[in-house]
Structure formats: structure tokens, C-alpha cells
Amino acid sequence: MNRWATLLGVFVGVFVLTVGLVAVGGFVLGDSQPNQADVQTDQWQLDNVAPDGASEGGEITMDSEESNKTVLVHLPSTATASGTGIQIPLQGTDSAITTGSAAGQERSVGALASTLVANGHEVEFYTQSTQTGSSFGQQSTLATELSDVDAFVTVAPASLSSTDLADVRTFAEEGGRVFVGADPGQVQGTIEVGSPAGIYQETGYVYNVAENDQNFLSVFAEPSGESPITDGIERVVFRGAAPVNQAGETPVFTTEGQLTTSQQNGTFGVGAVDGNMTALGDTSFLRPENAYRADNNVLIGNLADFLVTGNVSENPFQESAGVGQPGGGTPPGGGLRPPTNGTSGIGDLDSGAAESTSD
Secondary structure (H helix, E strand, O other), X not given: OHHHHHHHHHHHHHHHHHHHHHHHHHHHHHHHOOOOOOOOOHHHOHHHHOOOOOOEOOOOOOOOOOOOOEEEEEOOOOOOOOOOOOEEEOOOOOOEEEOOOOOOHHHHHXXXXXXXXXXXXXEEEEOOOOEEOOOOOEEOHHHHHHOOOOEEEEOOHHHOOHHHHXXXXXXXXXXXXXXXXXXXXXHHHHHHHHHHHOXXXXXXXXXXXXXXXXXXXXXXXXXXXXXXXXXXXXXXXXEOEOOEEXXXXXXXXXXXXXXXXXXXXXXEXXXXXXXXXXXXXXXXXXXXXXXXXXXXXXXXXXXXXXXXXXXXXXXXXXXOOOOOOOOOOOOOOOOXXXXXOOOOOHHHHHHHHHHHHHO
């Protein structure tokens, strides 16, 4: 009995001592603990992590007093349109925007076309490429169309044939105004049509994860020199811009970011103007959902003014008509030459055909 009483007494004593130590320790530690500052968690709120977007508003206006000009707009046919563009979801909405022009057809130039028509000009659409003409060569239907218009717009230069691109170059040299929409993927066509003026496009596109309009593909571009195209513009939004420059000249627009093909960071030119030709590394600004972002509306108005203020020759293809141009081709017997030095002339025929083909 004494043994159990002793054990019970020891247990009670240890329990009382433990409770006392805990109480005293909590009191001491409670007095010595610093006050904890409230943790700021604003960065986890979606509204606070969304990138700053561009302002939206304004109107599209033209300053030119020209009237009754005709602008021919080339759109890729369904068969030649490459890709469907890059879909970019807009933060906080259920909608998305699309880079490039392949997904839009007429809608891809809707803002520009409606501006021209609203100011008394005519817009025609062209969706074909070369077709077989007579048996003496190919006749470019684009050259035929260009003979009756004042300006030309293409949002898919890579879908044009080499003959068509040569006709566009001739058209610009004869005073016709040309706009080349050099979206990513349009390198070959842009270089072929712009090379006489030193205008070229690089592969890839520029993105910026630090400063953009709601998505890293939607970069801000700023004027880098004086040009009728950049007049009154602080910055525009290009959604998926390709590098476009002009040899020996300052680009009309530049943007900060990183190039996808080389992962190089820096400043990239995304636009060039030379005389009658303008090339920009983006066409998304012409779409209705993008037309009023930042100063895109001003750019559209400037581009419309540029297109209708040229002075194209009455018949830009008359002087250099040849294969691939209206009235061109080799007339019957035109490739034959009289035999010389006892030859049959067959070699001369092959030579003449080769010369005609290369013209």
C-alpha cells in the first residue's frame, strides 16, 4: 500500500511541476516575442499581376484631300493561306486576338478598307496568282489589275508568284503606292518585292515578357524617325511582329524584346519606308479588334493617306511589256532566227526562248 501511495505521490508531483513550468515559460516567451507584421498578399490578386495594357479609343481619320483613288488589296486564297495565325487569349475576357492575316481574309484589312471607302476611295480585292495565258507564255492577271489602280496592298506577299512580285516592283517604280504586310512567315515574298529598295524581313518574331499589351507576343513599337507613316504616333501595338529593316537606313518603327530564332535581346526594326513602298512586320493592327489599341488608329489613317497620295503612270507596264505582263509574250515565230554559218537555227530558238523566259 505504501508503494502505491509513493508512486501516486511522485506522479502528482511531476505533473504539477510540468504544468507550472509550461505556464511560466509561456508567460516569459509571450513577453519576449516581437509583434508579427501583416503579410502583404496583393501580388496574388489577378488584377495586380496582369500586365499593363494599352489605352483604347480615338478615331481613324485621313488628312489627304485626294478622292476617287482605287486601292487593290491582295488577300491569300484559302488554298494558299499558310497557317491560321497565333491565337492570343485576352486576360480577364473570354475573347482572343489573332496575329497575322491568314485567319481573316477581308476582315484582316477591315479597318483600312472601311477608312478608304468612307473617305471617297474605292477598294478592290484580289485573291488569285498567275494563270496560264496564251500558248506564248504566262499572262499575269495581277499586272492587268494593277494597270487600273493607284495603290496596292498585300498581306501575304509570300503567296504571290515571282511574276506577280516583279509586277508589284514595276508598279512601285512607276509611281504606284505599295504596302507590304510582312507578318512572320512572309520572308521570301517580302525580300523579293522589297530588295530593289533594300527592304528585307528576318525570320522569327519579337516578343517581350516585361512590357506588352496583355500578352508577351503583343509588343509596343515606337517611331524611330520622321516619316508620314509615323506622324502623330507615340506607340502602336503589333501582335507577333517580324523584324523588318532597310539596308543603310533607320527603320521607321522599332521595338524592344527578344527574337525567337536567335533568342537575342535588343532593339529590332519592325518597319521600313522607301519612296512608294512601305513594309511593316505586322498586319494585326488592321483588324477591327486591334485598330484602336494605343495609336493603331493613327497608323491606319497615315497608311491610308500614304496609299492615295502617289502618282502612278497612266500605263505602268507599257514601256516594259514582256512575258508575265499585259501584252507580253513571244509573237508567232518571234523566237526563230535566220540560220547562220550553216546552222538550222534551232540553237537560236532555244536561246531566244530562254531569254524570253528570264525576262
